[in-house]
Amino acid sequence: MRTELCTALVARSKLPEMVFLTGDLGFMALEPLRDSLGNRFINCGVAEQNMVTVAAGLAKAGFDVWVYSIAPFCYARAFEQIRNDVCLHGLPVRLLGNGGGYGYGVMGPTHHALEDYGVMLTLPGMQVYVPAFDEDVANVVARSGASNGPCYIRLGRGELPPQVEAPTYAPWRRLAAGDGPVVIVAGPLAGSTLGALPTVGACQPELWVVTELPFGRSPPPDELAERIARCGRVCVIEEHVAHGGVGAMLSQWLLETGLRLLRYNHLCARGYPSQRYGSQAYHRKDSGLDPDSIRYAILKIAQ
């Protein structure tokens, strides 16, 4: 999604107050943005704590501020700076974390971001975006850019099956209709899940994707609630640890709304169960997030 991000931000760079800070990342991707912004493109070097707090200072002075790094260096290294300097003051700093989940694959666990949006959502006023498709990125840039508070944007790669078009952007979207179990996926994994959907007899699963969190700001739409009430079988899939994830949010929302389930399953990132490392696909399989595991989980919950 870096190409789409760069295109969207180059368009935005016409704003004279826009500044973009990077922690020395973006080689062979963000050069057009650097050329467009000139001295408002600031490579802060390998110093993420300083970068985030400088961003807070710039935002306080009225600038339109974007901060970029790979996801773990963006949200984890500078957590206290995000908490104290950005969020305590409600400043509109947009944190762009590239390669959410296992996105950096065999680069190893220090480069993975398995708990990013859960951690960020503990902070006051934080809005999270997990764009699912390449086509979502421009919308997410526009929506977060219009926000007057802090945002974290987890970027991945588009995974839509060939010949499938991304639906018009919305925080919640139905990707496939059916009478079977309701499957809710966070972010890009929805594309792979769409390609893995089984046919469960006459009960085709219904697939939804969520791209904005928390539920308090972007609650599940009424038609999804009605569908869950009718079916009572839900599977949540996310490339994120269980704590603080969409599964936990959905469980709380179900309790608060009084909806009762017959069956529930949660597929999530489980860390490194095999204690081996590999590609994003390898780690997804290790956590039971690969297409076969997803298909099996949906079939099981449909029984």
Added chain:
Amino acid sequence: MRLSTADINIAKRQLLTMHYRSRVGHLGGNLSALDAMMVLHHELMGARDRFILSKGHSAGAYYVTLWSLGLISELELTTFHKDDTRLSGHPPAQGIPQILFSTGSLGHGLSLAAGLALAAQLRGGQQRIFCLTSDGEWQEGSTLEALVFVCHHGLSNLTILVDHNGLQGFGSTAEVATMDPLSDKLSGFDVDLRRCDGHDLQALRDTVAPLSNRPVVVIMDTRKGHGVPDFEGRMESHYLPLTESQYQAAMARLSEDS
């Protein structure tokens, strides 16, 4: 307004009384920093200039400085450190317009100031940014990250004041994690390095006021608990509140000096 020693002593009495009545410690670092904060706000800062208190544990001195400017009432100072106050132990995030940022976790202020200074440079304005750090705070990696950034971007509109009182939470800076001589370390960066007695009003004026074509760092030689007998220069002054005898002795000395 040109400050006199009597003006400083009035502020110092207010600071001592506020801390004594609230039974609050951290007074030592407030007393080492008060003179500089008073000179900055009364004499050196223009209307557009900004101040960041990176050593947030000197919030009391900051509140008293704002009181001396008529921006916080005397009545409000009595709420310091109490329930339902705006005057928390470290500067608050909201509620006092002059305080731009909540600080208190060391190692943040210099980056905040760098952001403001960069903003001013991008806009081409003449705004000066002042940032007051402690000396122990230079042990924070993030402070050094910030200094690298400040120098790389040539933020000459930024003046960094170091309250070099030599004592930190659990020992002297020399004992805990020494950077002494701090001037040798900082002179390796592309800064305009200056030094003065942080309790000499004229020296503060003469050292801090001049503009530079490089970021300015002023090492202020100060004494923790300055002006309080049996308290000044002692470790106890970092955390412990004043005893009644210490408070009375300090108030008496300040009255004599006024």
